[in-house]
Structures are given as C-alpha cells and as structure tokens.
Amino acid sequence: MNGRTCVDTAPLDEILTRYPASEAALIQVLQDVHRAYHYLPCDVLVKVAEALEVPLAKVFSVGTFYKAFSLVPQGRxxxxxxxxxxxxIRGADRLIEEFERELKIKPGETTADMGFTVKTVNxxxxxxxxxxxxxxxTYHGGAEPAKVAKYIAEKEADHEN
Ligand code: FES
Structure with a gap:
C-alpha cells in the first residue's frame, strides 16, 4: 500500500461512470478495471473502494479470490x-520451451514490453x-512448437491495432 505508483486513472474514471456507487457493482467494476489495466493496480483499488463505498479489505478480498484477477502487472x-x-504426454514441455525461446521469459514472467505473460495451467x-x-x-488445439512464433505474431498484430 506504500510507495504509490503513477497509474493513469482516466480509464477508472470512465469505468465508474457506467455503474452505480454500490457494492453490488464491485465485481463488474473489477472486471472492467482488469480489462483496462491488465491487472488490479493498488491505487486503483483504493479509488474503487472509495467510489463504491466498500471497505478496502472487501475490495482486496474479491481481487485476490478470483483467479482471473492479478494484483501484479501482466502482459496485454x-x-x-x-x-x-x-x-x-503430447509435448507441453516442448511448447513451453518454445515460448521461452521466442519471448525470452520463463512461465510466470512477463516480457519487458508488457506484451505477454506466460503461465502454465492445469x-x-x-x-x-x-x-x-x-x-x-484463442485456443490452439494440437499446438505445435513450430507454430509458436505464429501464435505470438498473431497477437502482436492485435496489440498494434
Ligand atoms: S490436459 Fe490439457 S486440456 Fe486436458
């Protein structure tokens, strides 16, 4: 909570105009915040708590309960x-290696340009x-290491739009 970061609050201000100032809107607001920032910045959560008149502890408990939310910066x-x-059995390890090679990060890490975060999932x-x-x-079934560069390039093209 110390060491405030300089987060642009304009996206939050716009999000808050869409919802009533009520705890009932909390999850939807957090979903929109996550979509806009790609994580839940601490400063923003403080402002959400104030705007919705919800205890900060409640905001954090919702933010940490759902796996879809991250409290640390993530890639786009x-x-x-x-x-x-x-x-x-069908070669997930080789796919991970290829993502590591292409993006130069390990699972759990984010690229320096904040473009990608790689995770392993069950x-x-x-x-x-x-x-x-x-x-x-986008789900890629029958994923192949040789196509990893293509999977990445498709998303990089989206990032530029
Ligand atoms: S083990 Fe990968 S989808 Fe089921």
Missing amino acids: TIVRVCTGTACH CVGACAMAPVVIVGE
Missing part, C-alpha cells in the same frame, strides 16, 4: 500452456485437442 496477452496429463478441459495453448482468448 496472457499465454496459458496446459500442462495437464494429456497435454504433458487441464483446461480440452484434452481431445491436446496439447492445448491458449493465447489471449
């Missing part, structure tokens, strides 16, 4: 490499398509 695109059993329920990589919202 999250890459999720499934390492469940089916995907592991079974995402698409074992028939193993191995599975999810890049942003």
Whole structure:
C-alpha cells in the first residue's frame, strides 16, 4: 500500500461512470478495471473502494479470490500452456520451451514490453485437442512448437491495432 505508483486513472474514471456507487457493482467494476489495466493496480483499488463505498479489505478480498484477477502487472496477452496429463504426454514441455525461446521469459514472467505473460495451467478441459495453448482468448488445439512464433505474431498484430 506504500510507495504509490503513477497509474493513469482516466480509464477508472470512465469505468465508474457506467455503474452505480454500490457494492453490488464491485465485481463488474473489477472486471472492467482488469480489462483496462491488465491487472488490479493498488491505487486503483483504493479509488474503487472509495467510489463504491466498500471497505478496502472487501475490495482486496474479491481481487485476490478470483483467479482471473492479478494484483501484479501482466502482459496485454496472457499465454496459458496446459500442462495437464494429456497435454504433458503430447509435448507441453516442448511448447513451453518454445515460448521461452521466442519471448525470452520463463512461465510466470512477463516480457519487458508488457506484451505477454506466460503461465502454465492445469487441464483446461480440452484434452481431445491436446496439447492445448491458449493465447489471449484463442485456443490452439494440437499446438505445435513450430507454430509458436505464429501464435505470438498473431497477437502482436492485435496489440498494434
Ligand atoms: S490436459 Fe490439457 S486440456 Fe486436458
């Protein structure tokens, strides 16, 4: 909570205009904040608590409860490499290695330009398509290491738009 960061609050101000100042809007506001900032900045959570008149502890408890939320900065695109059993058997490790090579980061890390965060995840329920990589919202079944550069390039093109 100390060491305030300089976060642009304009996106938050715009988000808050869409909702009533009520605890009932908390999750939706946090979803929109996460979409706008790609994480939940501490300063922004303080302002959300004030605006919705919700105790800060409650805001943080919601922000830490849902796996979809991150309290640390993340890349614009999250890459999720499934390492469940089916995907592991079908070469998830080679996919991880290729993402490491292409993006020069390890799972759990974010590229210096904040473009990508790579994570490993447990079974995402698409074992028939193993191995599975999810890049942003896009599922790639039968993912191949040789196509990793293409998966990344597709998203980089989105980042520029
Ligand atoms: S193990 Fe990867 S989708 Fe099930």
